[in-house]
């Protein structure tokens with residue numbers, strides 16, 4: 647399917663297409679976040695960006711360096727990092743399930759390790775578990791998870807089939823009122839070796855960073871860098887192409903940005919097509 651044809655499918659799956667029914671959209675989108683479907687279709691026509699060819703020459707360290715200052719990192723025991731980087735899947739899952747390296751362990755219901763095909767060609771990385779994920783022990787469940795599933799469908803993929811989903815932190819960050827929050831720098835720093843090992847074990851063809859925390863943590867950029875400055879470029883993580891797009895939860899709050907997310911996924915698919923080893 648061409649990228650243009652996929653665009654129609656994507657907009658439909660994202661609740662922006664002309665064949666999307668009101669009933670289906672209501673099931674997908676959070677009631678307080680999104681305007682009615684007809685309004686979304688109008689937004690899609692206005693907001694849809696041109697889908698640029700991937701800027702392969704801009705692959706990334708040099709590009710990132712233009713906008714980035716190093717993220718301050720906290721020291722971790724070298725033996726811990728070394729141990730994690732030697733773990734197999736079972737050892738890694740076991741280590742995460744009993745981890746107490748940061749204070750997020752105190753309030754979690756359970757860790758959320760990640761899910762999918764362990765040799766997936768596509769890796770999607772989010773921020774951290776929310777309330778639903780903490781309860782179910784699975785990444786990306788609830789409305790944001792449904793939207794991510796629809797993004798997969800529009801790309802011709804399915805959760806768990808050639809895809810793996812992981813988060814930067816494996817335990818739910820909450821504020822003093824028990825509401826979801828972004829993980830703090832020290833929490834990200836404590837948890838990153840687990841994600842780094844997951845990426846090494848999977849060795850995906852393409853990584854898609856969903857949202858600011860995932861993008862900045864993987865690319866080690868200045869925390870003030872907006873996602874909008876990272877979109878449209880093929881970055882590199884440990885030599886692997888990495889595309890930045892918006893987090894599905896943000897897209898639920900900001901439906902006008904869904905067409906931009908489609909442009910990002912087109913770039914990811916074009917990059918995959920150019921990188922996949924047959």
Ligand code: SF4
Pocket residue numbers: 742745746747748749750751757815816817833836837
């Ligand atoms: S968030 Fe990561 S580092 Fe912190 S306790 Fe959970 S698994 Fe350990």
